[in-house]
Amino acid sequence: MAASIIDNLKRQFGQGSVLLKLIYINVAVFLLLRITGVVLLLFNIDLSIVLPYIEMPSDPYEFITHPWTLLTYMFVHYDVWHILFNMLWLYWFGQIFLTSFGEKQMVGLYLWGGIAGGLLYLLSYNLFPYFEGKQGLMCGASASIIAIVVATAFRMPDYKINLLFLGAISLKYIAIVTILIDLLSVTSANGGGHIAHLGGALLGYWFIVRWEKGKDLTAPLNRLIDRIVTACKPRPRIRVKRPSARTAYRTSSRPETDMEYRARKKRESDEIDAILDKIKKSGYTSLTAEEKKRLFEAGKK
Numbered sequence: 001m002a003a004s005i006i007d008n009l010k011r012q013f014g015q016g017s018v019l020l021k022l023i024y025i026n027v028a029v030f031l032l033l034r035i036t037g038v039v040l041l042l043f044n045i046d047l048s049i050v051l052p053y054i055e056m057p058s059d060p061y062e063f064i065t066h067p068w069t070l071l072t073y074m075f076v077h078y079d080v081w082h083i084l085f086n087m088l089w090l091y092w093f094g095q096i097f098l099t100s101f102g103e104k105q106m107v108g109l110y111l112w113g114g115i116a117g118g119l120l121y122l123l124s125y126n127l128f129p130y131f132e133g134k135q136g137l138m139c140g141a142s143a144s145i146i147a148i149v150v151a152t153a154f155r156m157p158d159y160k161i162n163l164l165f166l167g168a169i170s171l172k173y174i175a176i177v178t179i180l181i182d183l184l185s186v187t188s189a190n191g192g193g194h195i196a197h198l199g200g201a202l203l204g205y206w207f208i209v210r211w212e213k214g215k216d217l218t219a220p221l222n223r224l225i226d227r228i229v230t231a232c233k234p235r236p237r238i239r240v241k242r243p244s245a246r247t248a249y250r251t252s253s254r255p256e257t258d259m260e261y262r263a264r265k266k267r268e269s270d271e272i273d274a275i276l277d278k279i280k281k282s283g284y285t286s287l288t289a290e291e292k293k294r295l296f297e298a299g300k301k
Helices: 002-015 018-042 060-065 069-075 080-097 103-125 142-155 171-184 191-212 219-232 258-282 289-300
Strands: 160-163 167-170
Touching: 018 069, 018 080, 018 103, 069 103, 080 103, 080 142, 103 142, 103 191, 103 219, 142 171, 142 191, 160 171, 167 171, 171 191, 258 289
Parallel strands: none
Antiparallel strands: 160 167
16 A cells, blocks of 8 residues: 555656646655654654754855755755745745746746845855854745745736735735845844845846846756756667678669678768767767667667
């Protein structure tokens, strides 16, 4: 039964949209952290020993020694209400976002928003005297989600959604109120989180400004992701059997001369070698339809 549930989740994850994949990843990390916390506590070990390696630090030295936290923190939640609220926002606004943009833009904006929020958090805690001596760690997808919210609101400002007790509200007003709350809360107990929200909001606005000028701010990041995914994918094992003299076919009614046969074999061998070199450098997906056909035909001989 457990195996069937896991298989079903894998299938849903593989067939689901990018929006659902982001939600699944966040929930999976949340569950993993909670389970890890329980196991560690059984040995009287606090989960706090793990958090500096996955949450975004405000201390520059810690960040330099753990630079990957700029990416990992935006997928980390530990509080149930924290992840529930964030995933609901991501689901609601993500659906609206996808009516105007593609899935690649969603992934890129999610990552860029989180990066912008993390960097503004780090900069603010080391620039403003108010935060002197107030070092800490930050986690959560809020900055990434706010980037999507703001981008959606600026793209479709008059699009209305129904809110409980408030009725239909335009996206522009939701974005404005959200940004104002964050501005007024930068000196609160969760000041770092609200600063990160503002970083995500700025990135979301900048994304729309560039988009309306015909530039996709997420394109370079998506190209990098594509390269990483391609490099990590197992390359197909292709066995190519080079034709021998005994199985050589005739291309004309008269028999080939030895010179013609050797020339044809060398030409075919050079073509296959070039295709195999291309696969080695850029992967099987880089081949043209004609090259794939040529390789397939050579493999059958």
